[in-house]
Amino acid sequence: MDHADPETYRFDPYLAALSGNWYDEDELLRRWLARSGPSAAETAQVRELGRAAANRHRVIADRVERTENLPYLEAQDPYNRRRTEVVIPAATRELLGEVHGSGIWKAATDDRVRYAIVYLLNQNSEFGVTCSTACTDGLARILRRLDDDPRSRAVVAELESATPEAWVHGAQFVTEIQGGSDAATNALRAVPAPDGLYALHGRKWFCSNPSADYWLVTARLDGSPPGHRGVSLFCMPRARAGEPNGFVYQRLKEKLGTRALPTAEIDFAGALAWPVGRLDQGLKNMVAVVLTTSRVHCVLAAAAAVRRAAREARAYAGVRQAFGKRLDQHPLIADALERLSRAADRFAAGAFATVDAWTASAAEGANRDLRVWARILVSLAKAVSTRASSPHLYEAMMVLGGNGIEERFSALPRLWRDAPILESWEGPYTLLLMQALTDLARFDVAGRERELLAFGLGERSDPADADELARILRSPTDEESILRWGELAPRLYRRFEEKALAELRREAA
Ligand SMILES: Cc1cc2nc3c(=O)[nH]c(=O)nc-3n(C[C@H](O)[C@H](O)[C@H](O)COP(=O)(O)OP(=O)(O)OC[C@H]3O[C@@H](n4cnc5c(N)ncnc54)[C@H](O)[C@@H]3O)c2cc1C
Secondary structure, eight states: OOSOOTTTOOOHHHHHHHSSOTTTTOHHHHHHHHTTOOOHHHHHHHHHHHHHHHTHHHHHHHHHTSGGGSOEEEOSOTTSOOOOEEEOOHHHHHHHHHHHTTTTTOTTSOHHHHHHHHHHHHTTOOHHHHHHHHHHHHHHHHHHHSOOSHHHHHHHHHHHTOOSSSOOOEEEEOOBTTBSSOGGGOOOEEEEOGGGOEEEEEEEEEEESTTOSEEEEEEEETTOOSSGGGEEEEEEESEETTEEOSEEEEEEOOOSSOTTSOEEEEEEEEEEEEEOSOGGGHHHHIIIIIIHHHHHHHHHHHHHHHHHHHHHHHHHHTTOEETTEEGGGSHHHHHHHHHHHHHHHHHHHHHHHHHHHHHHHHSTTOOHHHHHHHHHHHHHHHHHHHHHHHHHHHHHHHHTHHHHHOTTTOSHHHHHHHHHHHHHTTSOHHHHHHHHHHHHHHTTOTTOHHHHHHHHHGGGOOHHHHHHHHHHHHSTTSHHHHHHHHHHHHHHHHHHHHHHHHHHHHSOO
16 A cells, blocks of 8 residues: 555555454453353354454445445335335345344343444444344333233244244334424324224324334324323234235435435324233333333444444554555544544443443342433433534544545445434434433432432542532523533533443453
């Protein structure tokens, strides 16, 4: 690479630097997994994924993102039936089978093994795979928790016994045209039908991964009270007896990012579904279990994107020459690389610790402080990390100069375009900050601010933050308090990341 002949100039060393093993190369990930004391087979599974992510998956992720390979809608079948299909690339289906058939959703799978795999998968920013992964995790969790219907238990059995050849996956549809954040305004109708089923009628406005086998759909029973208690949750098989189950894909969204993932507008016209959990608890369960699971996946995805960006920038700057020396020997570039590495470590440590708090809080015997802290933490982590990732992805892109802008040269344009989508999913930034503030007020943290922050942030908790939180919680609905919270919230999550990083660094891999 130190000559200027356009015929022979190659980027092979840059590509080689990306094609190692993203598990072996990631000391923090190895340290985190070591906390579980993984068996040799579990370590081998994650290591194999680390190799696949850096090689085959990376190549497929780049390929399916090309315009000519993007998912599309087949609007009418040749026999004049009003029947639409979403067509996704065969390579994406192959990866989906590999992931869903790997045992990742078995109840017995260790959570750190599961989320180490999710973190590695997300480093390729192939949301055709990772959106499906997040939704299927949520599907498995809610159907295990609310398993009073034999049809739910049958889906869980399918998830447990999945193989790369025979697997199923999930999707989740809440958002309607009148709003996603304020889901209590959901108006999709649910009408009682035979066999304890309900027929769904109406439109959902953003429906990602619509070729999934089972859809979790929120809908309102005729005559139900207004507000969130009137919104119920249903599980709907996409097909019945080999035919589409009473719905039509209207169109696919043309999106800034997550382009390899189809996102549809869907019209429901009598789709049959069974209720999941109590009818008046549907939205509550959807948020508490399914959307919270997806939020944790978003936190891992933001961390994975920053890790990939740091990796790309270092790989390129380590071989590219300018003015007679490698880019990484130029002080300002070296400084950018250092900043990127530090950010990747901080984001990863924060994401791993968020997973630990969330999974521990769901375990039997979790105390109240842990449950309250984990709930607030997931909102903060999702909001802050997805928003904070963009500048790092941008900086990495700039390290590659013009090649950083070329869509096919590196994953960086894709990572950067995907970042705002991650931030919007499952509750955008300001909504989640408000959710965290409402929870702080609702769970009586006022008067116990120091204790809660000491519990969550340990050595990094700062009495000045606790005093500020106390001022905010004195009148949490006042505009001034809300604005102060807007300043404090990202600072608290930053401290959490730093604490998590310090702890991981003290542990042996
Ligand atoms: C590519 C893509 C795929 C998607 N896939 C799905 C899917 O599969 N299933 C699904 O259900 N949804 C999906 N969504 C929808 C997504 O979850 C919503 O866009 C999101 O929840 C926000 O809803 P909204 O777009 O209606 O924005 P709005 O709710 O109208 O919010 C607009 C702005 O107002 C802010 N805001 C709203 N309420 C408050 C408040 N109380 N306090 C402070 N700020 C507030 C929000 O933070 C946001 O910044 C997808 C979206 C995208 C972009």
